[in-house]
Amino acid sequence: MSKQALQTLGEFIIDKQDDFKYSTGELSRLISSIRIATKIVNREVNKAGIADIIGNVGNMNIQGEDQQKLDVLANDIFIAALSQREVVCGIASEESDDFIEVKCTENAHLSKYVVLIDPLDGSSNIDVNVSVGTIFSIYRRVSDPGSPVELRDFLQKGVNQVAAGYVVYGSSTMIVYTTGNGVNGFTLDPSIGTYYLSHENIKFPTMGKIYSINEGNYAKFPQGVKDYIKYCQEEEGDRPYTSRYIGSLVSDFHRNMLKGGIYIYPQTSHSPNGKLRLLYEANPMAFLAEQAGGKCSDGFKRIMEIEPTELHQRVPFFCGSAAMVTQAEEFMAKAVSKN
The missing domain is CATH 3.40.190.80 (D-Maltodextrin-Binding Protein; domain 2)
Incomplete structure (x- = not known):
């Protein structure tokens, strides 16, 4: 199939927006923010061997694990991308001790969503060129929009998720996500920086080996x-x-x-x-x-x-x-x- 016939992630988000019961365009913008951040992280991961971003930074995260330089870099990239587009009111990261209240835009506190993220899963493998990834989870806040985000906005059962996904930075870079209407995967064409739908309606085999x-x-x-x-x-x-x-x-x-x-x-x-x-x-x-x-x-x-x-x-x-x-x-x- 030619590239012209393939659907981009941006087109897919727009086409499927009405399938989401809270459809206002805000969630679509949020996923687009994540998409942009993954491209930047992908660039950094792919030059890790020739840039000074391999190894640990000498600090430990809240889990008591050595923080890798790429952990910190990926964390900063995702927080910046999510904080500047008035799409989330709070972010919780595996690399941060506490959640972050987004205040850097005038209307951020009115946003309905919070994001929980593992910016770079498997980062200890980066210096031996093994695939790593990003994992994200999105919830609607339970506290009133307009008020400061609270811990209870993040401490929700998984059944309350409105979207979740991951990115795998490997032999090819893919973003795989769901908004509760099946799972779809998109592969990045690095020559033009565009994600294309490559794995539609993914299903786990009932049994495996x-x-x-x-x-x-x-x-x-x-x-x-x-x-x-x-x-x-x-x-x-x-x-x-x-x-x-x-x-x-x-x-x-x-x-x-x-x-x-x-x-x-x-x-x-x-x-x-x-x-x-x-x-x-x-x-x-x-x-x-x-x-x-x-x-x-x-x-x-x-x-x-x-x-x-x-x-x-x-x-x-x-x-x-x-x-x-x-x-x-x-x-x-x-x-x-x-x-």
């Missing part, structure tokens, strides 16, 4: 996860499954959504509450998974039904092809019942 987990932590996993891994490795029927783990959530999720598989980041004896962040990683990925016909839970209950209690809350994460997640949950429940 890939399991993604850091097996180096096997000894620390709960018994149910250990039992499920053994099940995946058994030679029976269509098993053994294939183990594929990149260590970048966006990349592992993206592959599994296209090919079929399950991604697991469980609680461990060292991290009893899990490691992934509910608001910046688990909820947006759960929204995308469910919109694509997949399933996402903490091993026992639906991720998007969890009531957040803090901005940087962590959670165990089982996400992917629906039948595989159900299987893993059965192993978890069986192990608990034995104790």
